[in-house]
Amino acid sequence: MTHRCGFVALAGRPNTGKSTLLNAIVGEQVAIASRWPQTTRHAVRGILTRTDAQLIVVDTPGFHRPRTPLGQRLTAAALDAWAGVDLVAVCLPADEATGPGDRMIIERILGPVGPVGPVGPVGPVGPVSGGEPAVAVVTKADRVDRAALAARLVAVAECADQAGRGWLDIVPVSGRTGMGVARLVDVLIGHLPEGPALYPADTVSDDPLPVRVAEVIRQAALRRAFDELPHSLAVTVTDIAERPDRPPQRRLVDVRARILVERSSQEGLVIGRGGVGIREIGTTARPELERLLDAQVHLELRVAVAANWQRDPAALTRLGF
Numbered sequence: 001m002t003h004r005c006g007f008v009a010l011a012g013r014p015n016t017g018k019s020t021l022l023n024a025i026v027g028e029q030v031a032i033a034s035r036w037p038q039t040t041r042h043a044v045r046g047i048l049t050r051t052d053a054q055l056i057v058v059d060t061p062g063f064h065r066p067r068t069p070l071g072q073r074l075t076a077a078a079l080d081a082w083a084g085v086d087l088v089a090v091c092l093p094a095d096e097a098t099g100p101g102d103r104m105i106i107e108r109i110l111g112p113v114g115p116v117g118p119v120g121p122v123g124p125v126g127p128v129s130g131g132e133p134a135v136a137v138v139t140k141a142d143r144v145d146r147a148a149l150a151a152r153l154v155a156v157a158e159c160a161d162q163a164g165r166g167w168l169d170i171v172p173v174s175g176r177t178g179m180g181v182a183r184l185v186d187v188l189i190g191h192l193p194e195g196p197a198l199y200p201a202d203t204v205s206d207d208p209l210p211v212r213v214a215e216v217i218r219q220a221a222l223r224r225a226f227d228e229l230p231h232s233l234a235v236t237v238t239d240i241a242e243r244p245d246r247p248p249q250r251r252l253v254d255v256r257a258r259i260l261v262e263r264s265s266q267e268g269l270v271i272g273r274g275g276v277g278i279r280e281i282g283t284t285a286r287p288e289l290e291r292l293l294d295a296q297v298h299l300e301l302r303v304a305v306a307a308n309w310q311r312d313p314a315a316l317t318r319l320g321f
């Protein structure tokens with residue numbers, strides 16, 4: 001039997017359902033998702049292993065015109081990830097018409113090979129791949145009726161023709177309901193090269209545990225966040241330590257983490273009146289951490305200010321961007 005293995009990058013504007021789709025493909029939460037744009041901040045790999053194939057899906061930060069040094073690094077990380085894969089899956093929501101942000105992405109992926117000019121007011125953000133083999137994924141298909149979906153599929157086909165080259169396939173999916181996901185997996189695997197598996201069969205993510213823990217906490221914080229706060233939030237894990245005195249069936253892990261904000265005025269927003277906010281974040285995150293760590297979790301959250309970290313190159317590097 002032929003065995004296929006390869007990398008597929010999920011590309012798209014912020015908030016187009018990439019991370020939700022990755023989780024639906026893998027069958028477990030490996031990337032966090034939220035209603036806020038620019039939730040994903042690093043290339044997250046999710047791995048699906050079957051007897052005939054291993055599909056490694058790379059979720060990438062939403063591609064946009066960067067307005068901050070953080071945005072610049074996110075956009076550069078997306079471009080980097082798109083360039084290093086076997087196939088790009090461009091995510092275009094079913095319930096929105098193709099806009100300039102989508103066209104910028106389609107042009108970069110399907111357009112002619114070679115460098116093009118800067119993408120934004122803050123200058124160039126990295127090499128342009130161009131000429132990538134690509135499929136279109138029409139996401140959030142549950143949000144529209146059949147007629148609207150059919151019209152959207154036609155429009156998605158047309159926008160590729162305008163870029164000079166067609167899609168290998170166009171597949172409608174809903175990461176939320178799971179509709180079309182199995183078919184998408186078959187289509188993606190069909191475009192992968194032959195080769196042996198690269199990860200052990202039980203691996204679903206290659207993010208280090210502290211990163212996954214920090215992301216679960218950030219997702220919990222994003223559920224509560226409002227206005228300008230989502231972009232200002234970052235989470236760093238300071239300690240993950242298992243209590244040594246526990247029997248294996250009653251493991252207990254202490255997790256300590258800091259939720260960073262950019263201004264002292266935002267501290268109170270996260271903490272909430274009488275600490276209600278921070279408690280709610282803990283209550284949301286803890287069950288997910290317990291699933292992830294397969295242990296009871298004692299979670300200690302602190303809020304700290306890292307002044308203007310989104311715009312501070314040294315702070316960005318320290319935070320791993």
Ligand SMILES: Nc1nc2c(ncn2[C@@H]2O[C@H](COP(=O)(O)OP(=O)(O)OP(=O)(O)O)[C@@H](O)[C@H]2O)c(=O)[nH]1
Binds near residue numbers: 036037038175
């Ligand atoms: N109805 C519906 N909503 C969806 C679907 N997929 C994602 N969403 C919602 O769309 C929002 C954005 O989803 P994400 O998966 O975080 O989008 P993303 O493309 O990863 O966003 P960035 O990381 O910011 O680039 C969330 O509120 C999701 O719940 C879907 O298939 N159907």
Ligand SMILES: [Mg+2]
Binds near residue numbers: 018040059
């Ligand atoms: Mg995402």
